[in-house]
Amino acid sequence: xxxxxxxxKNGYYGEFGGAFVPExxxxxxxxxxAVYYNIIESAEFKKEFNMLLRDYAGRPSPLxxxxxxxxxxxAKIYLKREDLNHTGSHKIxxxxxxxxxxxxxxxxxxIAETGAGQHGxxxxxxxxxxxxxxxxxxxxxxxxxxxxxxxRMEILGARVVPARCGNKTLKDATNEALRDWICxxxxxxxxxxxxxxxxxxxxxxxxxxxxxxxxxxTQLSVKEGNEDPDYIIACVGGxxxxxxxxxxxxxxxxxxxxxxEAAGEGxxxxxxxxxxxxxxxxxxxxxxxxxMQNEDGQITEPYSISAGLxxxxxxxxxxxxxxxxxxxxxxxxxxxxxxxAYELIRLEGIIPALESAHALAALGKLNFKKTDIVVVNISxxxxxxMQAYIEAKKMFK
Amino acid sequence: xxxxxxxxxxxxxxxxxxxxxxxxxxxxxxLSIIRELxxxxxxxxxxxxxxxxxxxxxxxIQRSSEKALHNGISLTLIFEQLxxxxxxxxxxxxxxxxxxxxxxFGFENFLHKCSETDIxxxxxxxxxxxxxxxxxxxxxxxxxxxxxxLISPQTPNERIGYLDSIAKGFxxxxxTTSTTGATNNFDDSxxxxxKKINNLNLKTPRLIGFGISNKVTFNQACDYSNxxxxxxxxxxxxxxxxxLPETIHRFIGQIRD
Numbered sequence: 001x002x003x004x005x006x007x008x009k010n011g012y013y014g015e016f017g018g019a020f021v022p023e024x025x026x027x028x029x030x031x032x033x034a035v036y037y038n039i040i041e042s043a044e045f046k047k048e049f050n051m052l053l054r055d056y057a058g059r060p061s062p063l064x065x066x067x068x069x070x071x072x073x074x075a076k077i078y079l080k081r082e083d084l085n086h087t088g089s090h091k092i093x094x095x096x097x098x099x100x101x102x103x104x105x106x107x108x109x110x111i112a113e114t115g116a117g118q119h120g121x122x123x124x125x126x127x128x129x130x131x132x133x134x135x136x137x138x139x140x141x142x143x144x145x146x147x148x149x150x151x152r153m154e155i156l157g158a159r160v161v162p163a164r165c166g167n168k169t170l171k172d173a174t175n176e177a178l179r180d181w182i183c184x185x186x187x188x189x190x191x192x193x194x195x196x197x198x199x200x201x202x203x204x205x206x207x208x209x210x211x212x213x214x215x216x217x218t219q220l221s222v223k224e225g226n227e228d229p230d231y232i233i234a235c236v237g238g239x240x241x242x243x244x245x246x247x248x249x250x251x252x253x254x255x256x257x258x259x260x261e262a263a264g265e266g267x268x269x270x271x272x273x274x275x276x277x278x279x280x281x282x283x284x285x286x287x288x289x290x291x292m293q294n295e296d297g298q299i300t301e302p303y304s305i306s307a308g309l310x311x312x313x314x315x316x317x318x319x320x321x322x323x324x325x326x327x328x329x330x331x332x333x334x335x336x337x338x339x340x341a342y343e344l345i346r347l348e349g350i351i352p353a354l355e356s357a358h359a360l361a362a363l364g365k366l367n368f369k370k371t372d373i374v375v376v377n378i379s380x381x382x383x384x385x386m387q388a389y390i391e392a393k394k395m396f397k
Numbered sequence: 398x399x400x401x402x403x404x405x406x407x408x409x410x411x412x413x414x415x416x417x418x419x420x421x422x423x424x425x426x427x428l429s430i431i432r433e434l435x436x437x438x439x440x441x442x443x444x445x446x447x448x449x450x451x452x453x454x455x456x457x458i459q460r461s462s463e464k465a466l467h468n469g470i471s472l473t474l475i476f477e478q479l480x481x482x483x484x485x486x487x488x489x490x491x492x493x494x495x496x497x498x499x500x501x502f503g504f505e506n507f508l509h510k511c512s513e514t515d516i517x518x519x520x521x522x523x524x525x526x527x528x529x530x531x532x533x534x535x536x537x538x539x540x541x542x543x544x545x546x547l548i549s550p551q552t553p554n555e556r557i558g559y560l561d562s563i564a565k566g567f568x569x570x571x572x573t574t575s576t577t578g579a580t581n582n583f584d585d586s587x588x589x590x591x592k593k594i595n596n597l598n599l600k601t602p603r604l605i606g607f608g609i610s611n612k613v614t615f616n617q618a619c620d621y622s623n624x625x626x627x628x629x630x631x632x633x634x635x636x637x638x639x640x641l642p643e644t645i646h647r648f649i650g651q652i653r654d
Contacts, residue, residue: 018528020524020525021525022453023552024547024549024551024571027549027552165459175452178452179452179453179455179576182452182575183575185551186574281500282501283496283497283500283523284450285450286523296472296501297448297502298448298497
């Protein structure tokens with residue numbers, strides 16, 4: 001089996017990827033594809049991108065040795081603290097990259113979709129920084145459960161437009177953003193928040209997020225005298241934080257890569273978002289990947305307590321990593337994620353995002369040796385999830 | 398000869414093609430709508446295969462698709478409903494739908510069933526021409542089904558030339574940078590676009606779609622093409638007072654009168 005994990009010129013990772021867009025969007029996607037690689041790999045772009053990551057987003061994000069968590073699981077557990085970035089998650093890495101690209105391409109208006117609101121906030125933030133008009137599509141259900149982020153986006157000057165179709169979550173917000181792009185092809189740049197969508201988005205977003213694993217190489221070699229951990233664990237909705245922390249390790253086969261999906265109420269129930277477990281090949285939002293669908297090819301509604309993981313597709317890179325066996329994909333339920341969040345809060349004094357809590361919950365599912373070095377990506381902080389944590393408090397003394 | 402090719406060979410102007418969503422407003426209206434459209438004198442019929450996530454469609458077709466799926470429509474059921482469609486019409490019939498339901502059904506299986514059912518063509522907006530040529534063109538040829546390509550105001554001239562050179566049947570010319578939906582008027586930039594394309598003297602016939610809702614927009618479109626496609630406005634008319642035959646004949650009458 002071909003085991004190249006960089007997409008080919010048509011955006012394929014093995015059988016997954018591509019650019020399945022209607023003719024109305026083709027020119028937008030094509031003009032982006034034609035320029036993105038040369039721009040983002042240019043010295044001038046990298047200089048500005050790296051400056052903003054450092055001075056604006058606050059990178060590098062720390063690598064923290066979690067002593068009490070390590071004692072509990074019998075391994076050396078490190079946390080990659082993406083939660084400490086400006087705006088509170090890894091999403092800012094990508095939005096800085098894409099808005100610089102949008103400016104270089106002469107675009108003046110930015111659109112984005114958001115689930116938990118972290119990508120929406122990160123987009124609204126860079127739009128304020130660059131003085132660009134910003135419209136964020138968000139499912140109406142998500143606007144209720146992640147209300148603080150709606151307010152943050154509005155304060156930052158973005159217009160938040162509710163998506164009212166379907167389950168009114170991330171999938172529906174993405175549909176609306178794509179429709180907006182069809183209607184406004186000239187001046188608008190679509191900042192997609194994950195490693196999903198038509199080529200070149202999955203590759204481009206993975207490249208912007210790869211700063212996470214690039215830093216990890218250095219940080220681990222300083223702390224452990226070895227760039228390679230035994231395990232890297234990250235949550236997967238679309239899969240951008242996982243793509244970012246896996247990136248430089250994909251061809252280092254001695255490092256076990258573990259993605260963690262949201263099982264919702266369980267993979268054997270209809271209320272789940274564990275796409276790699278229950279999905280089948282298909283086409284969603286411009287790319288061929290695994291997706292949750294019924295026997296008629298209608299995309300089914302996912303469910304997770306975590307709005308950021310509540311997506312019926314998954315990035316084509318992850319579909320390919322799963323198919324080739326290069327990465328393992330586990331899933332954890334809402335309840336397990338909440339338990340893991342409380343565990344981190346009480347053992348280490350860190351309140352993680354509900355998304356990141358899924359990655360933490362995988363610690364209990366893996367058998368470590370005492371000497372194993374394990375890195376968990378804490379993709380975001382839990383401020384937006386306080387309501388869920390307060391409601392769950394009675395479960396935890 | 399395929400019925401689509403035959404139509405464009407015998408009729409050069411004012412071709413009217415009507416799109417409707419299978420399973421809407423009621424699950425079993427598919428054949429009745431086709432029968433009445435045939436009687437009312439339209440030239441071609443596009444049967445919409447509903448999809449959960451129709452990104453190229455505006456609110457009217459989104460809603461009709463959602464309702465049709467809620468009614469219980471599926472691709473399998475559509476084929477069952479159409480099993481004897483050739484007893485009621487000899488018009489060219491085209492399936493219009495998104496890629497995923499077709500992909501899930503199995504592409505060759507889908508075309509085989511199309512051929513059995515005597516469907517003449519498909520319009521699959523999110524199947525790019527490049528993917529079509531790479532993976533599916535041979536199946537279309539095997540079953541003599543025409544896959545119709547779209548061009549939009551964003552399509553560069555060079556690509557229009559390329560699409561024209563490989564197109565079969567007709568080119569579906571999207572009138573505007575917009576999702577589907579009715580408008581009452583074409584603006585100056587659209588008229589400029591229509592003229593520009595008309596002056597390219599393409600070899601393939603063209604139908605203009607998106608935003609055509611009434612006699613005025615239909616005639617404007619026909620001035621610069623071989624005809625036009627109406628979807629959203631027709632679907633909306635199905636909700637008006639009257640029986641299905643009454644509403645359909647009234648709507649087509651207003652366009653054609």
